[in-house]
Amino acid sequence: MADDSQAGKTLVTTGTDDAKVVELDPRLEEAERLRIEAVDRALPATVCIFVPGGGGGGSGVLISPDGYALTNFHVSSPAGSYMRCGLSDGRIYDAVIIGIDPVGDLALIRLLGRDDFPYVEIADSRKAQVGQWCMVIGNPFLLATNLQPTVTWGILSGVGRYQYPSGTLLEYADCLQTDASINPGNSGGPLFDDSGRLLGIVGRASFEKRGRVNVGVGYAISINQAMNFLGDLHSGRIVDHATLGATVATDPDGGARVSNILDSSDAYRRGLRYGHTVVEIDGRSVNTANQVQNVLATLPPQWRVPLVYMDRGQRISTLVRLENLHTSDELLEKMAAALPPPPPAPEPPREPEKQGDAPDQSDDENGGDGPKEGGPKLPDLKKLIPGRE
Known part of the structure; x- marks a missing residue:
């Protein structure tokens, strides 16, 4: 137990006859203090998302004082055009969807009612390093019915990871891997560094096969x-991602060699041909087909980016305008196939309970991230917002 005479700077071990007093390294207390301060800075901008009608929910994060927030496409899509969002100050706001990125699993939403929302400081995720401390804040299993998010702490286990679509539209490229606990309902929420700056938007997680753990x-x-x-996203678009207009394969001797190219692509017009080796895209070195896709999947179409390739030993640098990964019809078709079913329709009003009938006290065990029958109820607005009818 703690020794009060030392104001928390010593620990007393018990359970044996020769109890010892152990001096606590002041650096541990300082690290704890800094961690708590970082959580305090990050918490107000974290959003708990609830889909009306029990259609699921998740998390998000405010990025500007006028209410714009980022979340996952797979969190916002069950909501239709609007949702309810709660902040840790105990208030709930209506929110609308502004733009969606179904390929990159992102959505931009806007909370309504204020122009002075708390918002996060943006970090440079390219500088993230394996082993650095990080934290995840969000609404796992939709536990935040009191609008107080859950905080988990861990390290960055990997950077620059690539997750294949695996039969779905969603493609995770150049993403960050963490061992901080992520569960259903954390989706769309923030991944912070140890100073409370935003590193990324939580998306996928690997779960134990017998349950979503x-x-x-x-x-x-x-x-x-x-x-x-x-x-x-701010312009209200359905966003596509970019392609070079060419496919590459990893050469057995090393290098990302062009295996096919469209003669209508800008890359072709700039001189890229079958058999050339791509060595840099947008200033980033690439040596495998995986690395090429890892860069391209983080870029919007129609951007002009630097491209460096090798042609018979000659290093050639040029600017290339990127192509759309999908046609408009193809994107809409795949997006429709990826959309979950709409939230269940509200139940008709129930007859007043007879005197002596006990109300239903069953616990809700739904976890969030998608529509579920009998899903979690929204917090009582009348209790959370004075004067709200």
Whole structure:
């Protein structure tokens, strides 16, 4: 137990006859203090999302004082056009969907009612390093019915990870891996560094096969990728991702060699041909087909980016305008196939309970991230917002 005479700077071990007093390293107390301060800075901008009608929910994070927030496409899509969002100050706001990125699993929403929302400081996720401390704040299992998010702490286990679509539209490229606990309902929420700056948007996680239980492998979309698409999302678009207009394969001797190319692509017009080796895209070195896709999938179409390739030993640098990964019809078709069913219709009003009938006290065990029958109820607005009818 703690020795009060030392004001928390010593620990007393008990359970044996020769109890010892152990001096606590002041650096541990300082680290704890800094961690608590970082959580306090990050917490107010974290959003708990609830889909009306029990259609699921998740998490989000405010990025500007006028109410714009980022979340996952797979969190916002069950909501239709609007949702309810709660902040840790105990208030609930209506929110509308502004723009969606179904390929990158991002959505931009806007909370209504204020122009002075708390918002996060944006970090440079390209500078993130394996082993650095990080934290996840959000609404796992939709536990935040009191609008107080859950905080988990861990390290960055990997950077620059690539997650294949695996038969779905969603593609996670150049993402961050963490062992901080991520569970259903954390989706769309923030991944912070140890100073409370935003590193990414939580998305996928690996779960134990017998149940949706975290096994210490979670992924976040890098905030740098999200910022690349922010302009298009603000414009209210359904956003696509980029392709070079060519496919590459990893050469057995090393290098990302062009295996096919469209003669209508800008890359072809700039001289890229079958058999050339791509060595840099957008200033980033690439040596495998995986690395090429890892860069391209973080970029919007129609951007002009630097491209460096090798042609018979000659290093050639040029600017290339990127192509759309999908046609408009193809994107809409795949997006429709990826959308979950709409939330269940509200139940008709129940007859007043007879005197002596006990109300239903069953616990809700739904976890969030998608529509579920009999899903979690919204917090009582009348209790949370004075004067709200």
